[in-house]
Amino acid sequence: MAHAIIEWSANLEGALDLKGLMNLIADDMANRSDGVFPIGGIRVRAYRADDYVIADGTCAEDAFVNIDIKMGVGRSAEFRKAYFDALSARITDFLADLFETRPFAFSLYVTEVDGWKKNSIHKRLKG
Numbered sequence: 001m002a003h004a005i006i007e008w009s010a011n012l013e014g015a016l017d018l019k020g021l022m023n024l025i026a027d028d029m030a031n032r033s034d035g036v037f038p039i040g041g042i043r044v045r046a047y048r049a050d051d052y053v054i055a056d057g058t059c060a061e062d063a064f065v066n067i068d069i070k071m072g073v074g075r076s077a078e079f080r081k082a083y084f085d086a087l088s089a090r091i092t093d094f095l096a097d098l099f100e101t102r103p104f105a106f107s108l109y110v111t112e113v114d115g116w117k118k119n120s121i122h123k124r125l126k127g
Contacts, residue, residue: 004045007047007065008049016065018046025044036075069109072115
């Protein structure tokens with residue numbers, strides 16, 4: 001299980017390649033995690049924040065992208081540090097134009113969660 005939830009300020013409409021960002025994260029989880037994240041458990045979704053205040057609220061150009069990742073417990077601290085440092089760097093590179101063209105904030109938070117789930121997508125992927 002690895003779920004990424006992207007939240008982004010509405011004033012990025014047209015300036016943020018949202019589909020590209022979603023695909024970057026999904027591809028990264030599937031192909032750069034050495035199988036730690038089963039493909040059938042990867043979810044990436046995004047929600048536009050229409051109502052927000054950023055910093056002091058005085059600059060209409062202030063914008064943000066926040067990514068919350070939830071993953072099942074059991075991954076080592078070494079894996080989490082190495083993997084998410086690298087993912088954060090790739091996302092920062094992907095968002096580079098936003099950092100250069102406007103006041104912009106990016107954040108990435110990772111939470112380990114216990115949960116109850118049932119998923120038949122794994123069965124489909126096996127064959």
